[in-house]
Every structure is written in C-alpha cells, then in structure tokens.
Amino acid sequence: MRKKVIAANWKLYKTPKETRDFFLAFLPHVQGHTRDEIVVCPPFVDIFAAVVAVQASDIAIGIGAQDLYWRSEGAFTGEVSAPMLRGAGCTHVIIGHSERRQHFGETDDSVNAKLKSALLAGLVPIVCVGEVIEEREAGLTEEVLRRQCTRAFAEIAAEDARPITVAYEPVWAIGTGRTATPELAAEAHRVIRSEAAKAFGQTAAAQLRILYGGSVKPENAAALMAEEEIDGALVGGASLDPKSFAAIVKYQG
Numbered sequence: 001m002r003k004k005v006i007a008a009n010w011k012l013y014k015t016p017k018e019t020r021d022f023f024l025a026f027l028p029h030v031q032g033h034t035r036d037e038i039v040v041c042p043p044f045v046d047i048f049a050a051v052v053a054v055q056a057s058d059i060a061i062g063i064g065a066q067d068l069y070w071r072s073e074g075a076f077t078g079e080v081s082a083p084m085l086r087g088a089g090c091t092h093v094i095i096g097h098s099e100r101r102q103h104f105g106e107t108d109d110s111v112n113a114k115l116k117s118a119l120l121a122g123l124v125p126i127v128c129v130g131e132v133i134e135e136r137e138a139g140l141t142e143e144v145l146r147r148q149c150t151r152a153f154a155e156i157a158a159e160d161a162r163p164i165t166v167a168y169e170p171v172w173a174i175g176t177g178r179t180a181t182p183e184l185a186a187e188a189h190r191v192i193r194s195e196a197a198k199a200f201g202q203t204a205a206a207q208l209r210i211l212y213g214g215s216v217k218p219e220n221a222a223a224l225m226a227e228e229e230i231d232g233a234l235v236g237g238a239s240l241d242p243k244s245f246a247a248i249v250k251y252q253g
Contacts, residue, residue: 002207002208002209002231003036003037003209003231004035004036004037004209004225004231004232005036005037005038005039005126005165005209005211005231005232005233006036006037006038006039006232006233006235006248006249007038007039007040007041007064007092007094007126007167007211007232007233007234007235008039008040008041008235008239008240008245009041009066009094009097009213009234009235009236009239010040010041010042010043010046010066010239010240011043011066011099011236012043013043013240014042014043014046014240015045015046016045016046016048016049017049018046019042019046019049019050019053020049020053022240022242023050023053023054023057023242024053025242025243026242026245026246027053027054027057027059029242029243029246029249029250030059030246030249030250031059032059033059033249033250034060036232036249037060037062037232038059038060038061038062038249039061039062039063039064039091039092039126040054040061040062040063040064040239041063041064041065041066041092041093041094041126042063042066043066044065044066044080047063047065047085047088047089047090048088048089050063051063051088051089051090055089062091062092062124063089063090063091063092064090064091064092064093064094064123064124064126065080065085065090065092065093065094066093066094066097067080067093067094067095067097067100067114068080068081068082068085068093068095068114068117068118068123069081069114069117070082070110070113070114070116070117071117072117072121081117081121082117082118082120082121082123083121085121085123086121086122086123090123091123091124092123092124092125092126093118093123093124093125093126094125094126094128094167094234095111095114095115095118095125095126095127095128096108096110096111096114096127096128096129096148096152097128097169098128098130098132098169098171098174099174102171108147108148108151108152109151111127111148111151111152112151112152112153112154112155112156115127115152115153115156115164116155116156119156119160119161119163119164123163124163124164124165125163125164125165126165126166126167126211126234127152127164127165127166127167128166128167128169128213128234129144129145129148129149129152129166129167129168129169129192130144130145130148130168130169130170130171130188130213130214131144131145131170131171131172132171132172133171133172136170136172141188141191142191145168145188145191145192145195146191146195149166149192149195149196149199150195150198150199153195153196153199153200154199156199156200158199158200158201158204161196161199161200161204161208162204162207164208165208165209165210165211165231166192166196166208166209166210166211167210167211167212167213167234168185168188168189168192168210168211168212168213168214169213169214169234170184170185170188170214171214172214173214173215174213174214174215174236178214178215180212180214182223182224182226182227182230183227185212185214185224185227185229185230186227186228186229186230189210189212189227189229189230189231190229192208192210193205193206193208193210193229196208209231209232210229210230210231211230211231211232211233211234212224212230212232212233212234213233213234213235213236215236215237216233216234216235216236216238216248217238217244217248218238218244218247218248218251221233221247221248221251222251222252222253225251225253226253233248235248
C-alpha cells in the first residue's frame with residue numbers, strides 16, 4: 001500500500017521568523033502522526049529555519065524547495081542547484097509547478113532536465129502536471145497529461161524512477177476555491193499512472209505516489225484522500241496556517 005504524502009507549498013509567503021513561529025505552532029498538532037508522510041516546502045530563504053525547526057523535534061517531516069536549476073554549478077546568477085538544496089538539508093523539491101510554467105516560462109523539457117538533476121542529487125522530486133481551464137473545457141485534459149508526463153519522464157530509467165512523486169494540479173482549481181471532484185481527480189491520476197507504466201513499467205507505476213493539488217482544504221481533504229488513486233495532497237494556501245494544515249494532515253479517513 002502506498003503511504004500518502006501531505007505536502008505544503010508555501011509559495012511566496014513567510015519570513016524565517018514566521019517559519020519558526022509556524023513550526024512552533026504546527027508540531028504539537030501532529031505529534032505522533034505516522035500514517036502519512038509530511039513535507040513542507042518554504043521559500044529558499046526559509047529552508048534553513050525550517051530544517052532547524054524539524055531537527056529539534058521528534059517528528060519526521062521532510063523539507064523541500066519549490067524549484068531548482070538543472071545545472072549543478074556555473075555562471076547562473078540567482079539560481080539554486082540540487083546539490084545546494086541537499087547541502088541545506090532539503091529532502092524534496094517541487095518541479096514544474098503551474099505557476100512556474102505560467103509566470104517563468106517553465107516547459108516540459110525544463111521539467112525533464114530538473115527532474116534528472118533532482119534524482120541524481122538524491123532529492124525526492126514532486127513533479128507537477130495539469131491542465132488549464134481552456135484545455136479542460138475543450139476535452140483535452142487527457143491529452144495534456146499524457147504529453148506532460150511523456151516529456152517529463154523521458155530518458156529516465158525505471159530503476160532511477162522510484163523516488164518520483166507526481167502532483168496533479170487542475171490549474172483552474174488553484175487559488176480559485178474550485179476543486180475537482182474526487183472522481184475527476186482520480187480519473188486524471190489513472191491517466192498519469194498509465195503513462196508512468198509506459199515509461200517505467202507496471203511495477204514502478206503501481207508504486208508511484210500521485211498527489212492532488214488544487215484548493216485542498218480541511219473541509220475536502222477526507223473525501224479526496226478516500227479515493228484509491230489519490231496518494232496525498234499538495235496544499236497551497238491552506239498550508240500557511242498551522243491549524244489548517246494540521247487538520248488536513250489529520251484528515252479522518
């Protein structure tokens with residue numbers, strides 16, 4: 001059985017002090033929680049504060065970055081590499097988030113390059129795929145997901161793919177308050193898993209964890225997590241409040 005992952009994407013929020021305050025409030029709420037894997041992905045400048053906060057506790061929480069560059073070093077001002085993230089204490093990294101694609105020109109090919117770099121450095125990549133509203137309404141969701149997965153998984157050997165986690169983001173649901181029904185999300189996850197089977201084989205695809213990300217809240221977490229094909233959540237705005245995120249982590253399944 002695949003262990004679910006509940007991951008927080010803080011986006012462009014919180015200072016290092018606010019990060020420390022978050023964990024002071026959050027950690028007591030999830031004391032002893034082992035059912036799910038918990039990951040928090042703060043901005044780069046908050047990673048050190050987050051790593052120190054979780055190291056001081058007895059709760060296993062992964063700390064991830066929200067992006068990386070695919071080169072390990074060089075004259076690339078402003079970029080952060082996978083080895084740097086590992087050295088800073090990161091265990092995970094988000095790749096190809098819809099906001100990176102929309103605002104910063106992320107492409108399927110750059111997602112593939114970043115994924116290879118993350119795997120080489122020993123990071124657990126959370127690879128984001130998903131359709132915009134125009135693609136959904138045009139009936140292109142499956143086509144979009146197949147294209148994004150095919151290109152993201154290109155030239156990655158099955159034996160190297162084990163750490164990969166995928167997050168399905170219906171872009172039309174992010175920050176809008178709209179949520180794909182659990183059934184719609186599960187159908188998208190089945191498409192993603194079928195593409196993973198083509199790329200890595202049935203065994204690896206069966207083990208692949210696929211998260212749902214799109215206005216996940218305490219009110220809908222349990223219904224989403226009840227779907228067999230949904231292996232966790234990538235949580236945006238609702239993860240900024242420690243009580244709200246703890247309520248999602250502790251959904252009643």
